[in-house]
Amino acid sequence: MxxxxxxxxxxxxxxxxxxxxxxxxxxxxxxxxxxxxxxxxxxxxxxxxxxxxxxxxxxxxxxxxxxxxxxxxxxxxxxxxxxxxTAYRPYYNKGLLFTDQNKLDSALANYDLAAKYAPDTADVYLNRGMVHTLLDSRELALADFKKASDLNANSVMAWYNMGNIYFHDKNYKEAAQAFRQTVSLDPSSGKAFYGLALCYYQLNETDLTCTTLQQAVSLGYTDAKIALEKYCKKD
CATH class of the missing domain: 1.25.40.10 (Tetratricopeptide repeat domain)
Structure with a gap:
């Protein structure tokens, strides 16, 4: 006891x-x-x-x-x-929460406050850029992804998302540059190699298109295999 x-x-x-x-x-x-x-x-x-x-x-x-x-x-x-x-993290976390709930305007408002109180934090701009993308505000999204990459040059997602926006806007040279930066940071990203290959295709770079698609296929990216069969048939 x-x-x-x-x-x-x-x-x-x-x-x-x-x-x-x-x-x-x-x-x-x-x-x-x-x-x-x-x-x-x-x-x-x-x-x-x-x-x-x-x-x-x-x-x-x-x-x-x-x-x-x-x-x-x-x-x-x-x-x-x-x-x-004035602490940014709760606003940032509310941004994540509201994004999950598809309350995008509320998410954006909280990311704006997070950016106000932590203007040098790359992830704030990265996530706000994703919300702008969901709202189809591509110019604002691109500005945020650029800011994120300026603050963190190793941000794979910032470069990848920039590539997607440039590609959507038919700026294929800029898209290719962004995707090249993505794969240099993450050589295992099949989707980035695929995006890069599509840029090369639009730029009439046939050899680069096919070799890059082969790289994407080797990384298991399914869409790349379909594109390889379509664009790189051997006579």
Whole structure:
């Protein structure tokens, strides 16, 4: 009985000795290892310790978001914003959430605020560009993808999305350049090789079209195989 009481007392005291940040740190570690439900328990304790911990509300919102509990996630992101209105992450996370719900105007408004408070963060522009693309605002999307690539020259998705927009607008040289940059950063991207091959086809570069399609096929991109048979038949 004494031993049980001692262990209980020890655990209780250990819990009492931990700061809000310590509980939050443990919660983040659990989230990184995929233990989201367990993480929420520790983040709850972080919030109990300090109800003004904006980061804890934001992180718990991310946990709820990962669990598809969108109403709870939104409440936590809003609370994080109320506590720290100039932190960009809750706005960014709300942008993700609203995009998932196809509430694109709301997503855009939150990405605008994220860009205001974190103007040097490439992912903000990348995601806002994707929303502009969904809204068929290609000029705005292209501007965002360019900004993302300026801030992070290694952003594969920024270059790939630029290539798609240029191709859609029949700017095949610019599209080819963007796709070349994409495959140089990610040589395993079959879809980027495919896009590059289509650019070469439009530019009447037959040999490059076929060799690039072959590369896309070797990477398992199905559409490239169809295009290879169509455009590169041997007589």
């Amino acid at each position: 004494y031993r049980i009481f001692f262990l209980f007392f020890f655990v209780f005291c250990f819990s009492c000795s931990q700061s809000s940040e310590a509980f939050l740190k443990k919660g983040k570690e659990l989230m990184q290892s995929g233990q989201t439900k367990e993480a929420i328990e520790f983040i709850n304790k972080a919030i109990e310790k300090n109800t003004s911990n904006a980061d804890a509300f934001n992180v718990r919102g991310v946990a709820y978001y990962e669990m598809k509990s969108f109403p709870n996630a939104l409440l936590d992101f809003d609370q994080a914003i109320e506590l720290q209105p």
